Amino acid sequence: MRLRKKPWAVDLVQAHPESVLDRPDPSKQIDWSQRFSDFSRPLAIEIGSGKGRFIASLAEQHPEMNFVAVELQITAAGIILRSKLEKNLTNLQILCADAVNLDAFFPPHQAEVLYLNFSDPWPKTRHEKRRLTYQTFLEKYQTILTSGGVVEFKTDNAGLFAYSLQSMNNYGVYFDFVSVDLHHEAAKVLAANVETEYEHKFAVQGNPIYALHARFRVK
Template structure:
């Protein structure tokens, strides 16, 4: 979802380089330098306003987290959350997560979160979907052998497409939820802003966790 540009966002990002990276390629293979402790690294591609990644980092101090977002306004909103929380295990990236292999070294990441990604419903745009095979190949490169991919969406068409794409790529499904909020998993589920909005309307939330076959 494209947010209206806020003129304060870029100056705020530029004033806080301790929390936001704008040239992520410089840290390829060296991301642990950005954190106070060397811990397994989990990333969210398309963090939006940062509710999910901030809460995950707050709840789980034994992992390091990176939220990636191309929109400066959304990154600025997420940064405000981090400036208030000042979590030592959270970093933000304002940039395009389209080529993760330029940002992360092979095996550098312990897991990837894809939350409510753009469904790109038209067939001619399938290659832009974050579960398309070329993206899966990137994930496989940067994720460690013991790592995982977690995908949530409210779009059934995108979910069905993603399951087929992952299956065709040879991924192994750990668990699939067709109505996440009506399951035991809902107890510890961390919601995005978008997720809360649509789940309140009764829209089922779909989720899959999977890993790459060794």
């Protein structure tokens, strides 16, 4: 969902370059060691963070890890930044950029986990290449994830879920976990689940939440 541009969010982002990389040049490497106090800590990346409820909650719960919220909309980036500043989340950075350049922004085999939460389903066939589980994106994820790193995917869209299962299977991943109704899984699974804004909204409405965890096979 596209957010209405808010001047305060734009101003906030521009005032905090230490916390937000606003549309960096993909031809220039980002020195993440200068943006985290300890870049040797495990790294988690969320693509399409929206208002940031999910990634901010994880960063608050896991100070032993580093997190990067990748979000194209500057208003959403501003909302995430506001949460980061209010909670003093020094282990959270925001990358306001297009995920198509993801492998240019991160060093190879650095991230332990990559989150795809309620991504745009791009339902029209001619837009297939824009889906975040299309083959070219999977190639980028494999490049930046460590050996054994995991992609965690959630959606309320049955069509996107079916497509993603097929796309990932064709690519050669293996699945640690697949659910067609996440919120009715075992208590242990639910206890580890952190809700996004959309997830809470859809679950309250009674919509099933589809989820999977996938790992790439070592070549």
